[in-house]
Amino acid sequence: GKPICECNACFTGPDCSLFKPSCAVDVDSGNPMFLEPFWKQNAGSSGVMVAGWHRMGYEFEDGSLISKQLESVIHKLHETVGNANTSNKYIVFGVGSTQLLNAAVYALSHHNSNSSPTKVVASAPYYPVYKSQTELLDSKKYKFSGDTSSWKNKTRSSRTNFIEFVTCPNNPDGHLNKAVLQGKFARHVYDLAYYWPHYTAIPSPMDEDLMLFTLSKLTGHAGSRFGWAIVKDKDVYERMVEYIDLNTYGIPRETQLRALKLLNVVLQGDRREIFRFAHTIMKTRWEKLAEMLSTSKRFSMEQLPSQHCAFSKQVRPTSPAFAWLKCEAEEDEECHNVLREANIIGRKGAVFGVENRYVRLSVVNSRDDFDLLLQRLQDLVSKHLSIV
Ligand code: PMP
Helix, strand or coil, rough: CCCCCCCCCCCEECCEECCCCCCCCCCCCCCCHHHHHHHHHHHHHCCCCCCCCCCCCCCCCCCCCCCCCHHHHHHHHHHHHEEEECCCCCCEEHHHHHHHHHHHHHHHCCCCCCCEEEEECCCCCCCCHHHHHHHHHHHCCCEEEEEEEHHHCCCCCCCEEEEEEEECCCCCCCCCCCCCCCCCCCCEEECCCCCCCCCCCCCCCCCCCCCEEEHHHHHHHHHCCCEEECCHHHHHHHHHHHHHHHCCCCCCCCHHHHHHHHHHHHHHCCCCHHHHHHHHHHHHHHHHHHHCCCCCCCCCCCCCCEEECCCCCCEECCCCCCCEEECCCCCCCCCCHHHHCEEECCCCHHHHCCCEEEEECCCCCCHHHHHHHHHHHHHHHHHHHHHH
16 A cells, blocks of 8 residues: 655655665755654644635735744744844744845845955855855855855955854754854854754853744754744845845745744743753764764764753753764775765765765654664674774
8 A cells, every 4th residue: 555654765665664674874964854753742733724715815914924923933932942032133034044045145245236246155064055055146246255264364355245154053063163254344144053952052042143043953844944034133134035025925824834833832831842852862862873983993973062051951962963974094085985885875075165084974864764874884883893
């Protein structure tokens, strides 16, 4: 019969229980399926039913494109978690935070046609979409200009404005990045996709001028394509709204309805349930990974410092969405190939602007994927130990 679930590449059969031993485990993309069991447990309260006649129009009753209810739930969410200060700030919705990356670049770039293009930079290793999206849109107003560090102390002499993406925690390496460029020529976009207690301690609320968040990494609903920006400056906010209006004329109302329903579940009860659930899974996965790699000389991973988390009131080690693995052996310059031979598909360092000695592996996939990743890595580590 028809499968009752979507089987991943390593399983088959009507209930996805038949294992395909030779398959490759795909941990290339960061698909946050680890949260699926939480939503199965909360299936009743999190479902949405949309009748055919419902919410057909372009605008809400008040003429706007954004749900005021959803906007107020987002304020409440950040207040609860303590990860961002939203008071006296504007909120813009986007089709995933992907759409907001460019809305932000557009809004912050120089609009004087005589001046040279604004330089868009990020600290390597960086999330590749900053580069690929900026290059795709190929504007006269802005240009992707590589690694932030090459512009440090040069912002004045370059006579141009800068937009620096600051990713905290960083994708791929989990660092709590801070802005590198300072001064009146530099504007910052804080991409806080992973600034949730699932992945990091939350020492204090971020209070930056432009902050981006996404439902994808909070609830795991990456396919709903919902993100939001928190913006301090009214002019920047208006430019971002202009961009969204002209690009897609808002965010699907179905998506807003679903996001509202999901966030209400996040905030129900003691408002901690999903965070406990997500952190417990991530913590356990990281303990297993760290233990397994501790015996390896072939692969290494940087140990990130623990910090006090104001949300959980604990000192917490980080549990990032990705493992950023380094191949130590001289001959293993192409680390992703070493893993590919062991049936693990990761993403190579070059994609993030660094050497291929590094490879990124997703830790947020389904349990099946993670268990298989662990087993395959374990085999690789043990095999190497027995050779040495
Ligand atoms: N920023 C970062 C750092 C990400 O890792 C991702 C997703 N991988 C995004 C933005 C975009 O996420 P989405 O469009 O699903 O909101």
